[in-house]
Amino acid sequence: xxxxxxxxxxFSLTTLKGLSDIVQDESLLRKISExxxxxxxxxxxxxxxxxxxxxxxxxxxxxAIQIGIxxxxxxxxxxNREKKGYSYYAYINPVxxxxxxxxxxxxxxxxxFPGKKVTTKRYEYVQxxxxxxxxxxxxCVMQGFWAVVTQHxxxxxxxxxxxxxxxxxxxxxxxxxxxxxxxxxKCCGRLL
Numbered sequence: 082x083x084x085x086x087x088x089x090x091x092f093s094l095t096t097l098k099g100l101s102d103i104v105q106d107e108s109l110l111r112k113i114s115e116x117x118x119x120x121x122x123x124x125x126x127x128x129x130x131x132x133x134x135x136x137x138x139x140x141x142x143x144x145a146i147q148i149g150i151x152x153x154x155x156x157x158x159x160x161n162r163e164k165k166g167y168s169y170y171a172y173i174n175p176v177x178x179x180x181x182x183x184x185x186x187x188x189x190x191x192x193x194f195p196g197k198k199v200t201t202k203r204y205e206y207v208q209x210x211x212x213x214x215x216x217x218x219x220x221c222v223m224q225g226f227w228a229v230v231t232q233h234x235x236x237x238x239x240x241x242x243x244x245x246x247x248x249x250x251x252x253x254x255x256x257x258x259x260x261x262x263x264x265x266x267k268c269c270g271r272l273l
Contacts, residue, residue, distance in 0.1 A: 103133070103192050104147050110193055113240040114144070114151040116174050119216070123173065126150055127214060131169045134158040140192045142230045144237035147193055155234035157227070175211040177235060178220070180204035186229045191243050201246040203229045 104110055117123055130143050134156060137143075141159075145152040153174045161168040182205035188198040207228040210220050223231045233243060257268035 102148065104149055105193050105195075107242065109149070110146060110237065110242055111240045112146060112151050114146050114153045114238040116153050117212075123152065123154060124214065126152065127154065127156060127171045130154070130156045130171075131158075134169065135167070137192060139190070142234050143192060144234050146237050153238050155238065157230065157234075171214050172209070172231075172234075173212040173214065175209055175231075175235060175238070177207060177232075178210050179206075179208040180228075180232070181206050184229075185248065189229065189233065189243050189246075191233070194243070197243075199243055199247040200250055201229075201243060202248045203232050203246070207231050 126145060130145065130148065133148060134140050134143055135158075137158075142155055142157045144155040155172050155175065157170045157172070159168050159170065160166075184203055184205045185200055186203045187200045189201045189203075190198050205225060205228055207223045208220070209223060209231060210218065212218055232246075236242065236246065253264070253266040255265050257263050257265045259269050261268050
């Protein structure tokens with residue numbers, strides 16, 4: 082397996098030390114991730130991704146590219162009330178089958194861009210097909226916050242970042258986007 086710098090990674094010879102560093106270089110994050118091959122041992126990589134999320138206060142998801150491995154894998158961290166902790170879910174070779182109902186999502190963030198928040202245009206629902214760690218193919222529908230997170234992580238796998246999805250919010254005193262030459266608050270803004 083190769084990392085984003087072109088070096089070989091032999092998981093049998095390493096403890097995955099160093100993979101806890103989050104990639105912040107935009108040019109590296111823009112690399113398109115490769116599918117996981119059948120029979121490929123990705124358990125050490127998924128474990129390393131889970132470790133990164135366990136050590137993150139704000140992170141709820143991580144793509145392999147964010148720790149330097151261009152593989153089509155992302156992991157979600159979900160609060161588990163019953164266990165009074167977190168559960169982690171790996172999505173391998175995910176494919177979006179359908180998305181519907183546009184929403185504006187305020188304050189989307191990313192572990193690769195600490196402290197940065199943007200408003201993005203996303204979908205409320207995402208139908209996803211993926212493989213589990215045991216190789217079984219699954220289908221699921223993500224809704225609301227988790228649909229946004231899924232789209233964000235899918236973007237990472239496709240070499241896109243949240244700034245590519247950013248939408249501009251028109252200020253009340255800015256010219257209206259409809260082209261009327263009126264201030265937004267006196268034109269389309271009064272309809273909100």
